[in-house]
Amino acid sequence: MNSVPRRTLPLLAALAAALALVAGCGTAAGPAPGDAGAAPAADGAFPVTIPTAFGDVTVPEQPQRVVALGWSDAETALALGVEPVGAADWLAVGGDGLGPWVPQTYRTPPTILGTLEVDLEAVAALEPDLVLDTRASGDRDRYDRLAQLGVPVVGIPAGGENYLTDWRDQLRSVGAALGRGAEAARLQSELEQRFAGAREANPQLQGATVVSGARNTLGEYAAYADGSGRMEFLTELGMTLSPTVAALPAEGFSTPISRERMNLFDADVTVMQPIGKDATEIENDPLWKAVPSVADGRGVLLSDRDVSQAFSAASVQGWTFALERTVPRLADAAAKAP
Structure with a gap:
């Protein structure tokens, strides 16, 4: 000691x-x-x-x-x-x-x-x-x-x-x-109770596969690894990382995804956020729109900067703020999963 x-x-x-x-x-x-x-x-x-x-x-x-x-x-x-x-x-x-x-x-x-x-x-x-x-x-x-x-x-x-x-x-x-x-x-107890309430109110989230990704200022995409803050938020809701992404080697807390392999983002629900820019370039990216889950209306783009950053903060305050602003969209996307 x-x-x-x-x-x-x-x-x-x-x-x-x-x-x-x-x-x-x-x-x-x-x-x-x-x-x-x-x-x-x-x-x-x-x-x-x-x-x-x-x-x-x-x-x-x-x-x-x-x-x-x-x-x-x-x-x-x-x-x-x-x-x-x-x-x-x-x-x-x-x-x-x-x-x-x-x-x-x-x-x-x-x-x-x-x-x-x-x-x-x-x-x-x-x-x-x-x-x-x-x-x-x-x-x-x-x-x-x-x-x-x-x-x-x-x-x-x-x-x-x-x-x-x-x-x-x-x-x-x-x-x-x-x-x-x-x-x-x-x-800790208060935030755990908030997550429990969200799970109970949205049973379609339980077991739903998800990929949480980001696009940086260079136009490069990455998927967040299991155990990272973003994935932890989704796991608290009962969701699980797509096995396909889970099997990929991570670099730190994320896995780079080349533009030629954008289909790796496909899951029951796909979450995406911009880093350092607004979401316009993602919205207009034909490769993003072609991801099967996104094309099927199961993509959740965090275009609101405050929500995106609160989600990324992985703090009590950030996730309290993000829960009420993301769970309805996540639940709607999960309900559409085949």
Whole structure:
């Protein structure tokens, strides 16, 4: 178990991390909560120890200056009532990094820091006493450099490499580190109940095959892998990744799909979203329109930028926002499946 002091030490190097493909995450029983991550603790109980892929990390006392670097770490902290002093804007929302799906607001906006590349001197200047990096690449060099700050760094959980930290593990880890374990457990239960209600109200989703994909600014398509945030949302609804796509090798949290193989997107339901552009180019792409499921009216194009980003956030706030705006369309598409 590694216990680290609170005072910030001088930095020795700058951080550089790489990512293969970045977006800019009822009657039928739903997925069982994962067992990984910190167990809920009494709020405010310190010290607390959080297991991570890099070993146990001990937070000795209530953090006062939190820097949230991982995908959706900042909005997760906000959901728990803690305002980070530094944050990373993974979805390129702009401003303070909060999309309209986040009901909470900052009293003092955080310093916006890098995503793939983090300026460690800028982080150190914020004098943090806790760094959150719970959904990230899992690169050991990134973690080791952040650890040079001399403060607790709560990195990814075991198995969370390539941004595959699931929402429960992220919520529990952040909640434990902030002394808000009981509140994290409450938020988890509430979102699980929302998913259960959606499953019960839409039994046609249970067992329906699905492919969730994206088109980037270069016109390249990819399908999200099982365990990625987007697929996790759909799995929570009772849907399953198309076996054809599941059998393909993934690069990080997605699988590139060439334009010559667009039929790989075919499933009971096909979800697609644009990355970095509006949805017009997808709507007008004859290859997209020719995918059998799309041609049959079972394509769900997330053309609303806010909905698309909330779906991608894989946070309590994002998915609460996305559920009511996507489930009716997903259910209608699933009902048409042969």
